[in-house]
Amino acid sequence: MKHELPVENRVIELISTLQGAGFEAYIVGGAIRDLLLGRRPKDYDISTAATPEEVRNVFGRRSARIIGKRFRLVHVRHGGELFEVSTFRRAPSPESAAVGPDGRKHEELPEHMILSDNSFGTAEEDAWRRDFTVNALFYDPVRSELIDHTGQGIDDIRSGVVRAIGNPRLRFEEDPVRMLRALKLVGQYDFSFDAATENALFAMLPLIRHAAPSRLSLELEKILSSSYGDKHLLAFHDYGLLEYFLPEIDTAWGSPVCEYALNLFNERNCRVAEGIYRNSISLAMATLALPFVEQQCGSPVGTLWKNSPDARAAIAGVLDRLFRPQTMMNRMTLSAERVLQLQALFGEPKSRPEQLMESRSYAHSRELLLIRTAVQEGDVAELERLWPPVGARRRGGRNDGRNAEGEGGGGRRPRRRRHRSRRGKEPES
Known part of the structure; x- marks a missing residue:
């Protein structure tokens, strides 16, 4: 036609x-x-x-x-x-x-x-x-x-219907990754399944264990780089796939620490969708991991975290557990570690923007600072003034909302959507 x-x-x-x-x-x-x-x-x-x-x-x-x-x-x-x-x-x-x-x-x-x-x-x-x-x-x-x-x-x-072509059980057996992609359609587009496809998905979920690890890790990278990643994880949990895909997050689902992580992830995704920041996978990893690192350290950012071997080991351990059994690229994991380590320095009285801006992770770390401040309904504008984008000081103090890498760093605070169950229930706090 x-x-x-x-x-x-x-x-x-x-x-x-x-x-x-x-x-x-x-x-x-x-x-x-x-x-x-x-x-x-x-x-x-x-x-x-x-x-x-x-x-x-x-x-x-x-x-x-x-x-x-x-x-x-x-x-x-x-x-x-x-x-x-x-x-x-x-x-x-x-x-x-x-x-x-x-x-x-x-x-x-x-x-x-x-x-x-x-x-x-x-x-x-x-x-x-x-x-x-x-x-x-x-x-x-x-x-x-x-x-x-x-x-x-x-x-x-x-x-808005997700319908398998032919026999849905056979389609999922041919390639179990299709179940993951089906749920991404449900999460991202708010589609729903036809009855035969939904029944087949529930019946075949354990087959996801047979999918090639490299393909599942690639799918996780796509989810983390997407601006719909929080919706994808929500659909995975609602249909039972998350326990196979990211069991650590599935086990924590519904707890205050996981709700906080999902709200941070949602805020990050909103900022990506609105063009305020680019879709960095390492930043997404750090954003999801931040509340779990705070829980591991027994304190919020800035009160206990230091650039010490113990802190670095705790952060690395959380990142490893949180995204297991998927295998993330080393450079992404190391970048996420640096972003998390730098968070404590933003609260140090002796820390100066000129010093931190020399760090290769400053841009991502600054963005995570703004994300958690926005979720906590703090003064984002004041932090943007105190911690300008990379290159702002070199431009004579002018802050145009863009850093030297083309990453957004400021702008109007949009209206946010907080994490909710697909069934419309208010999450526990």
């Missing part, structure tokens, strides 16, 4: 290049969902009839790089941005699905779990092998053509 969607010119150019080389090509997945909902897509995924090698030949080796084993695709740099370009897939045969990239069978895994997904097919075959109807739409921005092979995707987006 003809449908005009506001797609960026560089995306149209990329698809036009593939089509000009003789290959069918579309925008697929979440970008179409966002555009139909009037939201700006975070990124655009492209799917094409061209094989990975053919995509690389079209754009050249300097601009296109083939990645992945389980699911081979191409990273194409075009117009200053990196795009993922995949080849149309068909549902893999049982024989190929049960054999990993190393050629070995993994008999201890669920019977229908897909370990190799490189069976190329047509656009329609690709749509029917996808997870949910709302993710199975194809859009050709050159011809302004919207294609819904399942016949339910457009209606489900309008109605």
Whole structure:
């Protein structure tokens, strides 16, 4: 069907290049969902009839790089941005699905779990092998053509329904990470499940243990860098996934320390969504961990914390426990540790902005200071004056709300939403 969607010119150019080389090509997945909902897509995924090698030949080796084993695709740099370009897939045969990239069978895994997904097919075959109807739409921005092979995707987006394509139990067994992605749709868009998909999710939740650790860690990074991360965790808890994904947070759920952590995380996400600050993963980690570090140290920030071996060990231990069993990159964890260690220095009478601004973690640490002050309904404006963004002093004291790294640091205090249960109950305090 003809449908005009506001797609960026560089995306149209990329698809036009593939089509000009003789290959069918579309925008697929979440970008179409966002555009139909009037939201700006975070990124655009492209799917094409061209094989990975053919995509690389079209754009050249300097601009296109083939990645992945389980699911081979191409990273194409075009117009200053990196795009993922995949080849149309068909549902893999049982024989190929049960054999990993190393050629070995993994008999201890669920019977229908897909370990190799490189069976190329047509656009329609690709749509029917996808997870949910709302993710199975194809859009050709050159011809302004919207294609819904399942016949339910457009209606489900309008109605806010997460519906598995085909047999939902089989879909979750093929790839348990689909359960996590389904709940992200529920949390981020306030969608609801159709009955069959919801029943299947509850029945198959333990299979998440079989998902590759690297894929789950990547999903956690996406949640922490998103401005909807608190909503994702809330949906995970409500449906029972959080006990498998982040058991430490699940165990603490409903306690004052966890409610405080979720409120801090919500404040951080609001500031990211409003463009006040960038979506740093290490800052998100530090924000969630702060109340648990205070609990571990037996005191609030500034009264006991010092840059001592004991304090550093306590902070490192909390970060390790809080995000286990997921494995975060060392540089993110170390950055989060520095952000938390620096919090105590903001309360030291002898601390001067000129000294702390030399720290590589000052920008993130200052943002966490403003986040916790806002949640505690303190004087954020006064702190912004006392602790200016990086570079403000070099500009003669002018504070324009931006630091030298382009990170927002001030601005109007927006109205905030505090953490609440999805069922509408007021959290315990």
